[in-house]
Amino acid sequence: MKVGYLCTFTPKEIIYSAGFQPFRVFATERPIELASAYIQSYSCSQARGALECALKDDFYAFVFTRCCDTLMRLTDIFEFAGKRVYNIEFPTKIGNVEYYLRELKDFVEVLRDWGGEVSFESLVESLKLYRELEEGLKQLFSVFPDYETAIKVQQIDVKDAIKLVDEKLKSAKKEKESPKVLITGSVCPYPKIYDLFREAGFSIKDDLCTGSRFFEYIYPTFEPEDLEGALRFIAEKYFYKSPCPTKHYESDRRFEYVIKLAEDCDAVVFLLVKFCEPHFFDYPQLKSELEKMGKKVALIELEFPVVSTEQIRTRIEALREVIL
Amino acid sequence: MRELMASYYMQGHQAECNAWITSGAPVELLYAMDIYPIYPENHGALIGATKLGSYYSDFSERNGFSRDLCSYARCDIGCVFAGTSPIGGLPKPTFLFACNNICNTVVKWYEVLSRIFKVPLFILDTPFIRKELKESHLRYVEEQLYDFIKFAERITGRELEDQKLKEVIARSVEGVGLYAHCLQSARNKPSPMNCFDAFVNMAPIVCLRGTDHAIQFYVGLKKELDDRIKQGISAVDNEEIRLLWDNIPVWYRLRWLGEFFENRNACLVADTYTNAWTGFGELKGNDILSSMAEVYTLSYLNIGMDRTAEIINHLIELYDVDGVVMHSNRSCKPYSFGQYEIQKKLSVPSVIIEADMVDERVFSEAQVVTRLEAFLEML
Numbered sequence: 001m002k003v004g005y006l007c008t009f010t011p012k013e014i015i016y017s018a019g020f021q022p023f024r025v026f027a028t029e030r031p032i033e034l035a036s037a038y039i040q041s042y043s044c045s046q047a048r049g050a051l052e053c054a055l056k057d058d059f060y061a062f063v064f065t066r067c068c069d070t071l072m073r074l075t076d077i078f079e080f081a082g083k084r085v086y087n088i089e090f091p092t093k094i095g096n097v098e099y100y101l102r103e104l105k106d107f108v109e110v111l112r113d114w115g116g117e118v119s120f121e122s123l124v125e126s127l128k129l130y131r132e133l134e135e136g137l138k139q140l141f142s143v144f145p146d147y148e149t150a151i152k153v154q155q156i157d158v159k160d161a162i163k164l165v166d167e168k169l170k171s172a173k174k175e176k177e178s179p180k181v182l183i184t185g186s187v188c189p190y191p192k193i194y195d196l197f198r199e200a201g202f203s204i205k206d207d208l209c210t211g212s213r214f215f216e217y218i219y220p221t222f223e224p225e226d227l228e229g230a231l232r233f234i235a236e237k238y239f240y241k242s243p244c245p246t247k248h249y250e251s252d253r254r255f256e257y258v259i260k261l262a263e264d265c266d267a268v269v270f271l272l273v274k275f276c277e278p279h280f281f282d283y284p285q286l287k288s289e290l291e292k293m294g295k296k297v298a299l300i301e302l303e304f305p306v307v308s309t310e311q312i313r314t315r316i317e318a319l320r321e322v323i324l
Numbered sequence: 325m326r327e328l329m330a331s332y333y334m335q336g337h338q339a340e341c342n343a344w345i346t347s348g349a350p351v352e353l354l355y356a357m358d359i360y361p362i363y364p365e366n367h368g369a370l371i372g373a374t375k376l377g378s379y380y381s382d383f384s385e386r387n388g389f390s391r392d393l394c395s396y397a398r399c400d401i402g403c404v405f406a407g408t409s410p411i412g413g414l415p416k417p418t419f420l421f422a423c424n425n426i427c428n429t430v431v432k433w434y435e436v437l438s439r440i441f442k443v444p445l446f447i448l449d450t451p452f453i454r455k456e457l458k459e460s461h462l463r464y465v466e467e468q469l470y471d472f473i474k475f476a477e478r479i480t481g482r483e484l485e486d487q488k489l490k491e492v493i494a495r496s497v498e499g500v501g502l503y504a505h506c507l508q509s510a511r512n513k514p515s516p517m518n519c520f521d522a523f524v525n526m527a528p529i530v531c532l533r534g535t536d537h538a539i540q541f542y543v544g545l546k547k548e549l550d551d552r553i554k555q556g557i558s559a560v561d562n563e564e565i566r567l568l569w570d571n572i573p574v575w576y577r578l579r580w581l582g583e584f585f586e587n588r589n590a591c592l593v594a595d596t597y598t599n600a601w602t603g604f605g606e607l608k609g610n611d612i613l614s615s616m617a618e619v620y621t622l623s624y625l626n627i628g629m630d631r632t633a634e635i636i637n638h639l640i641e642l643y644d645v646d647g648v649v650m651h652s653n654r655s656c657k658p659y660s661f662g663q664y665e666i667q668k669k670l671s672v673p674s675v676i677i678e679a680d681m682v683d684e685r686v687f688s689e690a691q692v693v694t695r696l697e698a699f700l701e702m703l
Contacts, residue, residue: 073661281432284388
């Protein structure tokens with residue numbers, strides 16, 4: 001049974017270990033029709049697109065984690081639309097593992113109520129599988145950033161996902177190195193958009209929820225010995241995943257992270273979904289820091305489904321010409 | 325009122341140390357440590373009321389901040405770039421104190437300020453209470469309150485004294501009680517005040533909560549309202565329809581909206597926005613931090629929509645209103661998203677108008693008039 005989720009901070013390992021199929025919900029090519037009756041047009045199209053999917057497709061439940069204000073309200077809206085939902089209160093301020101551990105314990109109880117039992121063994125197995133997937137994706141992306149695969153693996157069984165990544169890795173051809181663009185933003189579930197960058201002559205690196213933010217983690221160094229230990233492992237794993245603008249970090253860890261990623265890039269593109277407050281608040285100051293490093297920076301604003309790729313192509317080609 | 329707030333802003337410039345603080349943060353801790361609180365949101369409202377929202381927002385937009393961001397934030401950051409504002413700008417902060425019990429926008433907004441001013445920022449992270457308030461949530465917030473005290477003591481070199489905090493809490497509770505009494509005078513028929521009066525008179529409960537100034541102000545207001553009731557003076561001459569306003573005001577159209585409703589014998593007797601501050605009256609004088617954690621975590625915008633609908637229905641009953649006017653506010657997603665569903669749960673008819681609290685560029689007068697007129701006719 002599919003359990004939908006939207007945010008990369010969702011502990012999908014726990015959902016999987018309870019016998020459910022974690023399924024990341026994205027906007028699709030479908031026009032947004034039903035969702036407009038539930039949420040205003042000034043919500044981002046990722047939220048509206050995901051709601052559209054929820055209203056049309058078959059899911060057992062949806063799991064939300066606290067991130068932006070829109071998703072915070074979307075949980076209730078999903079529930080009012082007749083969906084089974086649960087909201088995990090992932091802290092906005094990264095730091096207090098003990099607090100988040102208590103939230104995860106509560107989540108295990110919720111899954112039990114939904115008919116899914118989480119045991120130490122099943123959770124450790126799930127952790128192992130997801131780590132294998134994440135490391136496989138890391139390897140694949142170091143050869144060739146394959147967004148179609150990165151998006152697909154979030155919607156299939158993790159064992160099939162591992163196999164798919166393995167196959168892709170075998171046939172992947174090394175992407176040429178230069179000029180390189182860093183694409184930063186939240187989600188972009190349309191592989192054709194990444195192709196536009198390649199067609200303009202760029203090689204790609206990313207800081208996206210539909211790319212590296214799905215698989216970049218710093219794993220805790222301890223081996224879990226019981227269920228609580230495994231939950232603690234997950235709490236720490238997600239606290240130290242690639243940073244996201246919806247979270248508050250000591251010492252501006254998010255800016256440092258993006259700046260470091262940009263070091264070997266010739267340009268940076270902010271690929272932002274219209275109305276995405278967390279990213280748009282960061283944009284001017286982060287742009288300024290990147291420009292101080294000598295990087296060329298462009299902003300491309302997206303709405304889903306993407307109607308005109310040609311406009312985006314023009315922007316990307318213009319950026320390419322500036323670099324030449 | 326004008327003098328009181330002018331003096332509030334002036335003292336901010338003279339204060340030895342100050343903190344910029346969000347409207348839902350526990351200001352009592354600052355007053356107890358003689359740290360002067362500065363409210364960028366109040367400043368944003370003031371800019372909106374002076375119809376300069378787009379002017380100051382433009383300074384932010386020219387610096388790359390999107391027009392889709394919260395207009396309070398855009399105006400506040402815009403004033404920093406402009407180096408001035410209708411009141412000559414806000415004093416530079418000693419530190420920043422943001423609590424996300426009203427939105428996560430303030431976290432991003434204050435991060436921006438922290439980078440501009442290069443001053444420390446403390447985020448008080450309150451879990452969103454969609455259903456039940458858990459013990460673990462309270463413990464999490466309470467621990468942070470202790471962290472905040474250490475943080476503020478380290479920066480200012482001042483120590484928080486228990487006795488002083490108790491005195492501030494007592495004044496805060498007294499002020500909120502008087503304020504709530506003033507709002508509830510609108511239960512009278514006809515109402516001696518409308519929500520536009522409440523909006524104009526809310527600044528002291530936001531900015532001066534915990535001081536004698538707020539108490540004195542609401543003692544005066546209470547007397548005036550009690551007198552108006554005795555003399556039969558009403559906010560709207562022929563009050564026929566009683567309404568409730570939902571969301572932050574459209575600051576640049578207060579007078580226009582006031583006249584629109586008055587001309588149609590309709591009185592917006594109450595609103596969800598100003599009523600949100602009445603919840604802070606639940607603070608307890610003993611076990612202060614634990615009580616503070618609970619009261620500030622359960623703020624009006626930090627709860628699930630079931631509970632929000634319950635509160636609105638309670639206000640509908642309390643003020644005996646015939647309908648609800650909901651402002652779908654482009655700048656405030658946590659306040660606005662969910663309104664379509666809340667509407668279905670209300671015990672009286674409602675209408676939604678689209679606008680923005682400060683940015684007058686998105687206000688479409690003809691559209692608002694059409695919607696409101698149709699709604700009033702239906703009532």
